[in-house]
Amino acid sequence: MILKKEKLSNIIWCLLLFSILAFPRILQPVKIVLCLVLIISSTIESKKMLINKTLGTFFMLWMAYSAITILSGLIQGNMMAGIYAFIRVNVFNLVLYILLISSVNGMRSYELTIKTVIISTLYISIYNLLFIGTGYLGMHIPSLEKLDATARIGFHIGYTHVVTTNLSMSILLFPFVAMLINDRRTNDLVNRKLHVLTVILCAAAMILSGRRILWISMLIGLLALYFYNTNSFQGKIKYFILAVLVVIIGTYVMDRTGLISFDGIISRFQYAFTALDEYGLQNVRNIQSRYLIKEFLNKPIFGNGAGATLSGFQRSESMPWAFELSYHTLLFQSGIVGASFYLAALILVLQKVFNVRKMNRHVGSTLLFTLISIYFANATNPYFSSSFDFMIFIFLPLLLCKLICEHEKELSQPRQG
Numbered sequence: 001m002i003l004k005k006e007k008l009s010n011i012i013w014c015l016l017l018f019s020i021l022a023f024p025r026i027l028q029p030v031k032i033v034l035c036l037v038l039i040i041s042s043t044i045e046s047k048k049m050l051i052n053k054t055l056g057t058f059f060m061l062w063m064a065y066s067a068i069t070i071l072s073g074l075i076q077g078n079m080m081a082g083i084y085a086f087i088r089v090n091v092f093n094l095v096l097y098i099l100l101i102s103s104v105n106g107m108r109s110y111e112l113t114i115k116t117v118i119i120s121t122l123y124i125s126i127y128n129l130l131f132i133g134t135g136y137l138g139m140h141i142p143s144l145e146k147l148d149a150t151a152r153i154g155f156h157i158g159y160t161h162v163v164t165t166n167l168s169m170s171i172l173l174f175p176f177v178a179m180l181i182n183d184r185r186t187n188d189l190v191n192r193k194l195h196v197l198t199v200i201l202c203a204a205a206m207i208l209s210g211r212r213i214l215w216i217s218m219l220i221g222l223l224a225l226y227f228y229n230t231n232s233f234q235g236k237i238k239y240f241i242l243a244v245l246v247v248i249i250g251t252y253v254m255d256r257t258g259l260i261s262f263d264g265i266i267s268r269f270q271y272a273f274t275a276l277d278e279y280g281l282q283n284v285r286n287i288q289s290r291y292l293i294k295e296f297l298n299k300p301i302f303g304n305g306a307g308a309t310l311s312g313f314q315r316s317e318s319m320p321w322a323f324e325l326s327y328h329t330l331l332f333q334s335g336i337v338g339a340s341f342y343l344a345a346l347i348l349v350l351q352k353v354f355n356v357r358k359m360n361r362h363v364g365s366t367l368l369f370t371l372i373s374i375y376f377a378n379a380t381n382p383y384f385s386s387s388f389d390f391m392i393f394i395f396l397p398l399l400l401c402k403l404i405c406e407h408e409k410e411l412s413q414p415r416q417g
Contacts, residue, residue, distance in 0.1 A: 006108075006112070007041075007045060007108075008041045008045070009038055009041045009042040009045055009103065009104075010108060010109060010112055012034055012037050012038040012041060013038055013103075013104050013109065013112065013113075014112050014113075014115075014116045015034055016031060016034040016035065016038060016100075017113065017116045017117070017120070017392075018116050018119065018120050018123075019031055019034065020388075020389045020392050021116075021117070021120035021121075021124070021166070021169050021173065021389075021392065022120050022123050022124060022127075022166055022169075023147070023148075023166065024149065024165045024166055024168070024169060024387065024389035024390060025149035025150075025165050025387050025389055026148070026149050028388070031388070031389075035096060035099075035100060038100060038103050038104075039099050039100065039103050042103035042104070042105070043103070046105065049099070049102055049103070050102060051098060051102045052102070052402060054348065054352055054398070054401070054402065055098055055101060055102060055398065055402070057348060058098075058345050058348055058349070058398065059094065059095075059098050061341050061342075061344050061345040061348065062090065062094055062341070062342070062345045063091070063094070064338075064341040065090075065334060065338050065339070065341035065342040065345065066086070066087075066090040066091055066094070068302060068303075068334060068335075068337055068338035068341070069086065069090075069303065069305060069306045069333050069334045069338050070083060070086060070087060070091075070305070070306050071305070072302045072303055072304065072305030072306070072333075072334070072335070072338070073086070073304075073305030073306035073307045073308060073333075074305070075305065076304065076305050076308070078304070078305050078306060078307030078308050078309075078321070079307040079309065079320070079321060080307065081307070081319075081321075082306060082307025082308070082309075082319070082320075082321030082322075083305075083306045083307040085307075085319070085321070085322075086306035086307065086321075086333075086385075087306070089385050089386075089387070089388070089391075090385060093388045093391055094391075096388070097391055097395045100395075101395055101398060101399045101402065104399060104403070105403070105406070106403070106406075107403065107407045109403060110400065110403040110404065110407070111185075111189050113396075113399065113400065113403070114180070114186055114189055114190070115189055115190060117173060117176065117177065117396075118177055118180075118190050118194075118195060118198055120169075120173065121170070121173045121174070121177050121198050121202050122194070122197075122198040122201065122202075124166045124167060124169060124170065124173070124202070124205070125170075125198065125201035125202040125204070125205045126201060127144075127147065127148070127164075127166065128162060128164055128166070128167050128205040128208075128209070129201060129204060129205050129208070130144065131144060131148075131151060131153065131162070131164060132153065132160060132162060132205070132208050135153040135160075136160075148164045148165055148166050149165040150163050150164060150165045151163075151164050152164075160208055160209070160210045161209070161210040161211070162205075162208065162209040162210060162211065164209075167205060167206070167209055167211075167214065168214075168381075168383070168390075170202055170205070170206055170214055170217065170218075171213065171214065171217045171373055171374055171377045171383070171393070172370060172373070172374055172392070172393050172396065173202065174199075174202050174203070174206060174217055174218055174221045174373075175217060175220055175221030175224060175366070175369050175370045175372075175373045176221075176366055176367075176370045177195070177198060177199055177202065177221075178199045178202075178203075178221040178222060178224075178225050179221060179224055179225050179228070179362075179365065179366035179369060179370075180195075180362070180363075180366055181195060181196060181199065181225065182225075182362065183362040183363060183366070184362075203218055203222075206218045213376075213377050213380055213381070216373075216376065216377075217373040217376075217377060220369055220372060220373045220376075221369065221373065224365065224366075224369035226240075228365045228369070284315065284324070285324055285325055285380070287313060288310070288313060288315060288323050288324070288325060288328070289325055289328050291310045291312065291313045292310070292323065292325060292328040292329060292331070292332040293328060293331070293332075295308075295310060295311075295332050296328075296331040296332045296335070299335060300331075300335055300336055301335050301336055301337055302334070302335040302337055302338065303331065303332060303333050303334045303335030303337075303338055303339075304332055304333055304335075305333060306321070306333060307321050308321060308332065308333055309321055310332075322382070323382070324380060324381050324382065325379065325380065326378045326379055326380075326381070326382045326383075326384065326385070327378075327379050329382065330342055346375065346394075349371065349394060349397060349398055349401075350368075350371060352397075352398070352401045352405075353367045353368050353371060353397060353401060354368070355401070355405070356400075356401045356404050356405065359404060359405070359408050360404060363400070363404060367397050367400060367401065370397060371397060374393045374394075378393070
């Protein structure tokens with residue numbers, strides 16, 4: 001068993017990480033309890049709580065962005081519900097994650113984190129394939145639907161559209177898990193056949209999801225694995241042959257079942273850039289991008305603030321301050337000044353990954369392309385600011401960088417005696 005004879009803090013961390021990745025936006029009371037227990041148990045075990053320089057700097061940059069946006073919203077008299085929602089995600093959740101990441105220490109925690117990530121990916125893949133299968137067969141299983149916050153599925157001409165929240169985690173998980181296939185330390189930790197099976201099942205779930213951003217994240221992970229984390233010529237040939245076989249078999253299965261077609265895939269991508277979407281309605285993202293940029297140009301320095309809404313456009317009746325286009329919204333709410341601190345925080349994470357790449361090429365490259373996937377995905381949906389769970393997109397890479405750097409520092413120190 002993974003957690004046999006482990007410290008309490010490590011057990012709690014694995015349970016918390018699995019719950020965040022596998023059950024996003026549900027079981028929140030359980031996660032809060034796990035967070036508190038982890039912080040307390042780690043403090044008792046180590047008798048201290050240290051926040052390293054990188055986490056401290058990230059915290060200050062993100063808090064500066066948050067403070068500017070909140071103050072701007074208060075001064076301009078924006079909707080208090082929107083301001084509170086912004087504070088909850090960007091202040092309360094930020095503080096909680098900083099404490100959590102500071103509570104996870106040691107190379108054993110690194111190993112358990114890798115194992116938990118792969119197990120979570122396997123669970124998410126199997127869950128979504130089962131969900132798609134039951135939907136295709138016309139079966140309604142309430143207990144299966146209760147395991148996800150937004151478990152819905154639609155069948156369209158040429159593609160299937162799966163709306164499950166946990167599959168969105170594959171934006172982070174697939175590039176990460178796929179690129180670790182050739183990492184020696186990971187191979188020692190996890191059975192390689194199970195690891196490869198996890199990658200294949202996750203790719204299958206992402207393809208069948210009908211979600212464009214998941215297709216792009218999958219492509220990023222596969223290309224990065226092939227060109228960056230596969231060094232030998234034999235390895236490249238092996239993966240190329242495997243890819244050809246998967247495409248041939250997958251094409252046959254998809255054609256026979258009607259779950260997805262190449263025409264459907266092409267159409268899905270084309271509709272992302274057209275004035276009308278696949279349902280014949282106006283493309284919402286195209287519309288909101290024009291409104292957000294227009295209002296940003298009216299107040300370019302400090303923006304319109306947290307809780308700001310658009311005159312003439314409303315994406316959600318219950319949350320009129322919320323929009324999909326994260327970076328457009330960033331400029332609209334925070335202006336050039338606030339956005340500068342936000343982008344500086346993201347660049348800091350990228351810089352830390354480059355430093356880790358010098359220490360460990362495989363893991364460093366893995367984290368680099370994982371960041372590319374999540375930074376790109378965040379442009380089309382507000383993952384970082386959508387909930388506590390999806391802030392793991394930023395903090396999991398930060399945690400792994402921290403653990404690797406600490407380990408390298410320990411190795412470099414001369415032994416006593």
